Amino acid sequence: MVKADVHNQDKLFRERFEEILEGIHPDDREDVRRFCESAID
Known part of the structure; x- marks a missing residue:
C-alpha cells in the first residue's frame, strides 16, 4: 500500500x-x- x-507521488x-x-528558459x-534528478537520487 505504501509503495x-x-x-x-513520484508520478x-x-x-x-x-x-x-516548460516555464524555464530552454538554455x-x-x-x-x-x-533535480541528482537531488531525487
Whole structure:
C-alpha cells in the first residue's frame, strides 16, 4: 500500500516537474533537470 502511494507521488511530481521545465528558459532546462534528478537520487 505504501509503495503504491510513493509511486503515485513520484508520478505526480514528475508531471509537475515537466510543467515547471516548460516555464524555464530552454538554455537552463538541462541544468535544472540534472540538478533535480541528482537531488531525487
